[in-house]
Amino acid sequence: MSAEEKTLTARNLRVEFGLPGGRVARAVDGVDLDVAPGEIVALAGESGCGKTTLARTLLGLERATGGTVAFDGVPLRYSTRALKAYRRQVQLVLQDPTGALNPRHTVYDAVAEGLRIHKIHDDEPGRVAEALSLAGLRPPEQFFLAYPHELSGGQRQRVVIAGALVLQPSLLVADEPVASLDASVRGEILSLLLRLKEEQGLGALVITHDLGLAWSIADRIAIMYLGRIVEQGPVERVLTAPRHPYTRALVSVLPAAPAVKAAVAEPIVLAGELPDASRIPGGCRFRPRCQEVASGNAASVLHQCTGEDLKVLGPEAKPHLVACHLDRNLHEGARMAG
Amino acid sequence: MLLEFKDLRVAYRGSRGRLPAVRGVDLTVDAGGTMGIAGESGCGKSTLAMAVLRLLPKSAEVSGEILLDGEDLLQMGWGRLRAVRWTGASIVFQGAMHSLNAVQRIGRQIAEPILVHEATTTPAAAARRAEALLERVGLPAARARSYPHELSGGQRQRVMIAMALACDPDLVIADEATTALDVMVQAQVLQLISSLVTERGVGLMMISHDLSVLSAVCDRAAVMYAGRIVEQGPAHEVFADARHPYSAALSAAFPVIGDPAARMNPGGLAGDPPDPVRLPEGCSFRPRCAVAVDRCGGESPELLAVPVRGSAGGAAEAPRVSACFVAQEGMPVVR
Numbered sequence: 001m002s003a004e005e006k007t008l009t010a011r012n013l014r015v016e017f018g019l020p021g022g023r024v025a026r027a028v029d030g031v032d033l034d035v036a037p038g039e040i041v042a043l044a045g046e047s048g049c050g051k052t053t054l055a056r057t058l059l060g061l062e063r064a065t066g067g068t069v070a071f072d073g074v075p076l077r078y079s080t081r082a083l084k085a086y087r088r089q090v091q092l093v094l095q096d097p098t099g100a101l102n103p104r105h106t107v108y109d110a111v112a113e114g115l116r117i118h119k120i121h122d123d124e125p126g127r128v129a130e131a132l133s134l135a136g137l138r139p140p141e142q143f144f145l146a147y148p149h150e151l152s153g154g155q156r157q158r159v160v161i162a163g164a165l166v167l168q169p170s171l172l173v174a175d176e177p178v179a180s181l182d183a184s185v186r187g188e189i190l191s192l193l194l195r196l197k198e199e200q201g202l203g204a205l206v207i208t209h210d211l212g213l214a215w216s217i218a219d220r221i222a223i224m225y226l227g228r229i230v231e232q233g234p235v236e237r238v239l240t241a242p243r244h245p246y247t248r249a250l251v252s253v254l255p256a257a258p259a260v261k262a263a264v265a266e267p268i269v270l271a272g273e274l275p276d277a278s279r280i281p282g283g284c285r286f287r288p289r290c291q292e293v294a295s296g297n298a299a300s301v302l303h304q305c306t307g308e309d310l311k312v313l314g315p316e317a318k319p320h321l322v323a324c325h326l327d328r329n330l331h332e333g334a335r336m337a338g
Numbered sequence: 339m340l341l342e343f344k345d346l347r348v349a350y351r352g353s354r355g356r357l358p359a360v361r362g363v364d365l366t367v368d369a370g371g372t373m374g375i376a377g378e379s380g381c382g383k384s385t386l387a388m389a390v391l392r393l394l395p396k397s398a399e400v401s402g403e404i405l406l407d408g409e410d411l412l413q414m415g416w417g418r419l420r421a422v423r424w425t426g427a428s429i430v431f432q433g434a435m436h437s438l439n440a441v442q443r444i445g446r447q448i449a450e451p452i453l454v455h456e457a458t459t460t461p462a463a464a465a466r467r468a469e470a471l472l473e474r475v476g477l478p479a480a481r482a483r484s485y486p487h488e489l490s491g492g493q494r495q496r497v498m499i500a501m502a503l504a505c506d507p508d509l510v511i512a513d514e515a516t517t518a519l520d521v522m523v524q525a526q527v528l529q530l531i532s533s534l535v536t537e538r539g540v541g542l543m544m545i546s547h548d549l550s551v552l553s554a555v556c557d558r559a560a561v562m563y564a565g566r567i568v569e570q571g572p573a574h575e576v577f578a579d580a581r582h583p584y585s586a587a588l589s590a591a592f593p594v595i596g597d598p599a600a601r602m603n604p605g606g607l608a609g610d611p612p613d614p615v616r617l618p619e620g621c622s623f624r625p626r627c628a629v630a631v632d633r634c635g636g637e638s639p640e641l642l643a644v645p646v647r648g649s650a651g652g653a654a655e656a657p658r659v660s661a662c663f664v665a666q667e668g669m670p671v672v673r
Contacts, residue, residue: 046520047491152610153379182378183547183591187606194602209520212593216604240596253525255550255577255594269525273490 029227045224233320374552445482492523571658
């Protein structure tokens with residue numbers, strides 16, 4: 001399977017919700033994103049930035065208002081049959097394993113549910129056992145008859161992941177897969193995702209507000225702010241040499257290694273909170289909270305920051321892309337000088 | 339000394355018999371000092387916090403002493419205890435949505451403890467103080483007229499902090515006060531807590547599963563495992579240079595960005611915390627420990643001073659203690 005095949009792509013994706021009073025919330029406001037098999041992409045941002053809506057739209061749980069979602073080059077269709085076939089390939093892993101599992105279903109039933117929905121009847125016990133052992137629950141037979149309350153939090157999340165793996169998908173979309181787990185259990189679930197990538201070539205889009213998670217397992221990261229991706233690229237570059245003022249602020253408030261601390265010296269605590277998605281500021285959407293605008297560093301490009309919306313960042317996987325007028329100006333300046 | 343735990347023990351009576359939650363904790367918080375308590379769910383850290391204000395359920399059996407300004411909270415009559423709650427010590431809980439009254443304006447909720455505890459204060463004066471407190475925690479005074487559902491998670495947590503400060507307590511306990519918040523909002527709230535602690539000289543006992551959060555705010559940190567303190571020392575040192583294998587695993591769970599050792603290598607700890615009814619022989623961490631030696635299976639390690647490797651502070655450094663035979667020998671606790 002080449003990397004171009006079985007890739008999940010979003011192009012200029014937009015999702016709008018009507019609100020009472022005729023206002024419109026632009027939850028996802030122009031996103032290009034690729035997730036290939038064998039690749040873990042972290043989608044990071046604050047609550048309300050649209051990351052969960054984006055994930056739901058990629059899974060066909062929400063209809064896009066504009067733009068396209070495609071898998072393996074085929075645009076997503078919304079008939080029940082087409083969605084069912086699609087979700088064999090792209091599986092969702094939910095945040096809270098306790099809520100995702102039916103307390104009255106055994107582990108076996110929970111994992112076999114996907115097979116039954118997809119009418120895969122051959123060798124059900126064998127498939128369930130394989131999924132459980134891939135998820136690290138070994139020997140699998142020992143877990144068949146267990147109920148969720150008899151398992152630890154980490155084991156429950158493994159059961160949820162086994163339920164996704166049983167259909168042999170090419171991609172997982174995991175929404176905050178470790179947010180509800182204890183510190184020591186986090187590591188084992190993240191190691192599992194990493195091992196599935198390495199051994200099974202399984203790709204994943206991991207939605208998180210936790211940049212440390214991205215550092216632990218992701219190849220690429222996309223930073224989302226108010227419906228747009230504002231910076232994306234390889235994790236090493238985006239997190240150790242962040243260029244967008246928002247990413248720089250996020251990285252600055254986390255504990256970081258000395259080399260990174262040198263890149264972003266002082267903690268930058270942004271004032272205020274994410275604006276409402278129905279009131280996205282004109283020009284650069286980050287401008288009202290931008291520390292570069294506030295400090296006057298961006299004075300030379302301020303007319304652009306206030307008046308000119310930024311282009312949707314391209315889908316190219318490799319380079320480090322930034323949606324910031326000041327950054328573009330600095331880079332163009334550096335190119336001309338060099 | 340503001341707060342002192344002396345051999346505190348708490349056990350819950352349940353259908354499975356007595357479940358020991360806190361098994362002999364000795365800990366002090368100085369006036370104006372900041373102490374962080376770290377550990378996983380079930381390690382006893384929240385029980386410790388609740389014990390201070392005697393908020394434990396009836397099924398809890400408590401022994402030992404908890405001295406607040408020298409006075410034993412466990413021996414206080416209800417009248418005295420009521421006076422101490424809010425004015426002596428107050429608590430900020432994790433889920434602000436569930437701790438606030440959904441059908442009362444927040445200004446009134448902040449004013450309530452003031453009116454209860456200060457008989458001479460008029461409702462109008464209490465309302466003005468509530469507004470001043472809201473401004474101090476970074477919210478507009480007009481927010482006093484809002485209901486909790488009209489605020490964001492970060493704003494509600496600020497309201498909880500304003501309430502905790504309403505009666506000028508000497509001690510504030512924050513139990514996972516920033517856990518559910520986003521990175522940037524968490525940074526804002528932590529900055530607020532730090533500045534309030536400095537400016538008002540209140541003592542802070544901050545409970546979190548995230549050692550990096552504690553090291554950002556607290557001077558000292560204690561790590562709890564299975565109802566006991568297993569390590570204590572200056573917070574940044576416990577976080578950056580753990581002297582107990584459990585603290586090391588907790589730190590590794592939240593990787594330092596830019597650390598090559600953590601890249602594509604999620605830290606973690608296999609296994610689960612022990613069943614409080616069937617604690618393992620010897621050191622209770624031994625079944626999950628990567629550096630255990632023979633001695634760990636037979637004896638339970640005491641919390642003792644550990645040698646500090648070439649730290650610049652020298653003799654003036656606060657002592658570091660660890661309940662780990664390996665660390666007490668001066669050996670590394672991480673493989």
